[in-house]
Amino acid sequence: MNRFSYTRANEVSQAIEQHRAKGAAAFIAGGTNLVDLWRVNVAHPQVVIDINRLPLKQIEPTAAGGLKIGALVTNSAAAYDPQIAARYPLLSKAILAGASPQIRNVASVGGNLLQRTRCVYFYDAGTRCNKREPGTGCPALEGVNRMHAILGASEHCIAVHPSDMCVALAALDATVHLSGPDGSRVLPFADFHRLPGDTPHIDTNIRDDELITAVELPKQGFAQHHAYIKVRDRASYAFALVSVALGLELDGDVIVNARCALGGVAHKPWRNTDAEASLQGKTLSAETVRNFATDLLRDAQGRRGNAFKVELTARAIERAFLGASQRSFEESGL
CATH class of the missing domain: 3.30.390.50 (CO dehydrogenase flavoprotein, C-terminal domain)
Known part of the structure; x- marks a missing residue:
């Protein structure tokens, strides 16, 4: 049985402080990937911090002429937002190509960025996997690899990132807003995710104690073509x-x-x-x-x-x- 404690945050600073104080903690919004990983004994949070009450559900214009999407905006809300549909239809179409309506209704924008690979070996706690347990090997190299990487892979991992939304955000040159104990920072989307190299267990360049607060889209949305x-x-x-x-x-x-x-x-x-x-x-x-x-x-x-x-x-x-x-x-x- 997975034993854990549950807490809830009302402000970004409170969520960050709770994470800092609790140790092996995990933020949860929609939970559409975290709960899956938890069920198959891949994720093992000791403390779950519910962030659904944080004020991160707005979609707002920026001074630079772009659009800022709060991390807790649901995938459905983002896809059907009139501003996004009109100015960034590429993003809207990518979101609607992913998952199911039921999942999109609860999955968050921030969570979409952090979802982990669906490699069958990663999800099977009974097999070796460098992403799950560094140094144990990558069975996909010579095993079942139909869904796996043809670019940017390494001898340690050939898994792929599963998101549709993130592909569109990469093409749009989005940026990711982060908050942590040391303050706030903005990360270009191209630098958010990592290639496996010899550390395939590290998916992103976000620090463990940081929280995604928003995704920002630039002015150019390629609405016409x-x-x-x-x-x-x-x-x-x-x-x-x-x-x-x-x-x-x-x-x-x-x-x-x-x-x-x-x-x-x-x-x-x-x-x-x-x-x-x-x-x-x-x-x-x-x-x-x-x-x-x-x-x-x-x-x-x-x-x-x-x-x-x-x-x-x-x-x-x-x-x-x-x-x-x-x-x-x-x-x-x-």
Whole structure:
């Protein structure tokens, strides 16, 4: 039996102080991932701090022209918010592609960022797993790895990050607001999640005693030209084999700006800013898109169970460009 104590915080400072004082504590909002991990004996919090009363449920414009989303805004509230739907439809579509309506109704924005991999070995406490128990090994390297990483992996872990929302946030260049005992700080979204390296048990660059308070979106939302493509085994309530979040700024057929993040292929939402920069000033064409996909996947490494993902990702990128540019296959030559 998992024995634990429960407490509730009403202010951010109170939650941080309770966490500091309690030791092996965990913040809980929707709990849609924490409770799952708890049930299978992967998470072992001794103290649970309920943060649902914190004043972090607002969606507000920023002075810079962007939007600030409180960490306790539910996934459903974010997806259907009129400001987000109109200015950042890429984010809205990504959220609605994830989980189920029931889960989205309780899952929080902050919790979505912190959810952990769904690797079957990580969830099975009876198997070895470097992410769960560092130094024990990674059975997925030669085992069941159909869902696993083709980019940014290491010999210690080839798990992938499961979020749809985070792929869109990566493409939008969001930032994450954090509060802790040492004060507040803002972390670029690109620096929030980590690649496995030789420390796969550390998922993010947030400190144990810090709390996510908000996610901030910049002014540019790619409302006119965007696409979120999710390739999965069934039409709903399934994690991505591959996903693509794409935002384009076009001047006729010329690419002015492009952002592309991949999901289901790495330990974190995957971007290559050099490859994106190479698109600037180029005419949107089948050749341009194929060359971009080649650049983005140049270091991809498939294994016995997931080598198909390399070609699948390239095709998904092409499909995203078609959707974002509002072209047909016949027009594009793809």
